[in-house]
Amino acid sequence: MMEVDPIDDLRCQQKVHMLECNSGGTQFKGRWKQMADEEKKKAAIQEELRRMHLLPANSAYATHRLRVLNKILQLMSIQRSATQDEELESLFARLSL
Helix, strand or coil: CCCCCHHHHHHHHHHHHHHHHHHCHHHHHHHHCCCCCHHHHHHHHHHHHHHHHCCCCCCHHHHHHHHHHHHHHHHHHCCCCHHHHHHHHHHHHHHCC
16 A cells, blocks of 8 residues: 655645635535536546646545546446446545535
8 A cells, every 4th residue: 555645645635725726626516416417427527537637646635536536437438237326326426526
């Protein structure tokens, strides 16, 4: 398991905060619940992927978030079973965009 440098982690959190402030991240949270169209959800996921790629590559936060975002895109691109639908909704709920 990779050790997380507390200073790098703090810098990463500060960058995320700055990115959210500059891109209206808090507004995304309110609008996310209203999005029913999967194309809009995919666009929001793509935007979040772009933001995560701006963070340091060794950031544990960014690495985990990228894994979750890629899992969501994978589930969105396939014909889903009921279990996979539940997993996708759970991931969306925990993502809090």
